[in-house]
Amino acid sequence: MVERDIELLECGHRACAGCGLAMAARLMLKAVGKDVIIVSATGCMEVFSTPYPETAWKVPWIHSLFENAAGVGSGIEASLRRQGRSEKVVIIGGDGATFDIGIQCISGAFERGHDITYICYDNEAYMNTGIQRSGATPYDASTTTSPAGKHSFGNTRPKKDLPAIMAAHGSPYVATATIAFPMDMMKKIERAVATKGPCYVQVHSPCATGWGFESDQTMTIGKLAVESGLWVNFEMVNGEVTRVKKVVRKPVEEYLITQKRFRHLFRPVRQEEEIAKIQAYADRNAEKFSLDIKQQKK
Amino acid sequence: MTKKRRLAVSEPVEGASGKTGSWRTYRPEVDRGKCNECGLCILYCPEAAISEDHEVDLRYCKGCGICANECPKKAIVMKREEQ
Numbered sequence: 001m002v003e004r005d006i007e008l009l010e011c012g013h014r015a016c017a018g019c020g021l022a023m024a025a026r027l028m029l030k031a032v033g034k035d036v037i038i039v040s041a042t043g044c045m046e047v048f049s050t051p052y053p054e055t056a057w058k059v060p061w062i063h064s065l066f067e068n069a070a071g072v073g074s075g076i077e078a079s080l081r082r083q084g085r086s087e088k089v090v091i092i093g094g095d096g097a098t099f100d101i102g103i104q105c106i107s108g109a110f111e112r113g114h115d116i117t118y119i120c121y122d123n124e125a126y127m128n129t130g131i132q133r134s135g136a137t138p139y140d141a142s143t144t145t146s147p148a149g150k151h152s153f154g155n156t157r158p159k160k161d162l163p164a165i166m167a168a169h170g171s172p173y174v175a176t177a178t179i180a181f182p183m184d185m186m187k188k189i190e191r192a193v194a195t196k197g198p199c200y201v202q203v204h205s206p207c208a209t210g211w212g213f214e215s216d217q218t219m220t221i222g223k224l225a226v227e228s229g230l231w232v233n234f235e236m237v238n239g240e241v242t243r244v245k246k247v248v249r250k251p252v253e254e255y256l257i258t259q260k261r262f263r264h265l266f267r268p269v270r271q272e273e274e275i276a277k278i279q280a281y282a283d284r285n286a287e288k289f290s291l292d293i294k295q296q297k298k
Numbered sequence: 299m300t301k302k303r304r305l306a307v308s309e310p311v312e313g314a315s316g317k318t319g320s321w322r323t324y325r326p327e328v329d330r331g332k333c334n335e336c337g338l339c340i341l342y343c344p345e346a347a348i349s350e351d352h353e354v355d356l357r358y359c360k361g362c363g364i365c366a367n368e369c370p371k372k373a374i375v376m377k378r379e380e381q
Binding site: 012208 | 317318321322341342343344345346347355357358360361362363364366367368376
């Protein structure tokens with residue numbers, strides 16, 4: 001049961017104003033409750049909430065390294081099970097820790113079938129170290145290691161489809177969510193924690209600093225990502241997509257134009273070809289998940 | 299100072315990283331006449347700085363403006379802080 005008034009992340013942490021991630025952490029803890037052990041990978045979440053010797057978490061929390069969060073989590077889970085204790089183990093990692101650095105530990109933990117929940121907060125680059133590209137950075141986004149300029153439009157590769165990889169491990173529950181739809185996100189995390197076995201939830205969390213938008217636009221951009229079809233909110237049970245958030249789709253440029261990381265697509269000249277490629281990604285998503293709401297009238 | 303710790307263990311403190319309210323450029327002001335107490339601002343605040351009776355804790359509010367942007371009644375206005 002989601003307890004809306006429970007507050008397990010103290011205010012006064014060091015997240016930027018308008019941080020999507022801080023909200024993700026708050027909502028996640030509301031959904032998980034007090035009976036939990038959080039294992040955190042290195043990343044923004046770890047850095048802003050726990051400058052030693054202080055912490056903003058009111059639940060047991062452990063951090064080891066960038067790459068081994070899933071390994072530490074599975075060890076804790078095995079120990080708790082041996083002792084007959086009932087605490088849940090929730091592992092949190094950023095997209096860098098999940099998509100690139102930590103994937104072998106995650107793969108191992110999922111293959112061994114530990115009763116854990118892995119939550120990836122996806123802000124689409126290594127934000128904590130200064131906006132370097134990761135496996136989750138979308139096509140054509142400008143980052144400090146994939147800068148847009150005369151010879152480049154930014155990142156040359158599309159986003160890695162990690163939910164499909166996790167589902168291929170035989171995970172009983174894989175979901176994607178966004179902080180712009182908080183009730184939906186809390187429900188998904190609650191379900192992931194309640195499901196036995198290794199579950200994976202990927203949470204889209206816009207980053208005001210890294211993506212380049214005003215701090216009050218966090219939720220608007222989260223909603224636009226879903227409405228443009230570039231982010232798909234879905235649930236997968238035993239590898240089958242069971243529920244998809246359907247939308248009346250907007251053109252992708254409405255989403256792209258709000259952010260500084262895509263500014264080179266509009267200024268000084270509009271890059272129609274590149275925008276069409278990104279639109280094609282959204283169209284592919286729409287076709288794969290049948291995103292579009294069918295019109296009623298004939 | 300407390301005695302030397304053997305392990306790197308942190309303890310939760312309210313406002314662990316100081317009074318982040320000093321970061322603020324714009325201050326949220328709630329118009330009680332327009333507010334219908336839907337609670338969306340409480341849900342959306344990344345700081346958890348809005349209490350259940352819709353009072354903003356200005357010691358910790360960073361002034362991001364999400365509450366003003368998401369308020370369906372437009373009851374929250376961001377006003378520039380005095381110098």
